Amino acid sequence: MTDATLTIRFFARLREELDTESLQLPATPEQTVADLLSELAARGDRWAQLQGDQPVMVAVNQAMAKPSTPVNAGDEVAFFPPVTGG
Helix, strand or coil: CCCCEEEEEECCHHHHHHCCCEEEEECCCCCEHHHHHHHHHCCCHHHHHHHCCCCCEEEECCEECCCCCECCCCCEEEEECCCCCC
């Protein structure tokens, strides 16, 4: 039986600002990265930054993902800030 949840991980400043390293969320049919971002941002406060002016980068199962990328039960979805050079 497949695990019916998604593992969500946060890295770098997102982990600090959201005060969490990871969480488990139920997977829903035909869910995409964009759906997941909306669901998390709807929590308000500091979570809203996930859809704010500074876009976050997303990887699904360690592969870079787009908003239209599907997410399925058992997947690991990682959010991290864009890499900036100096």
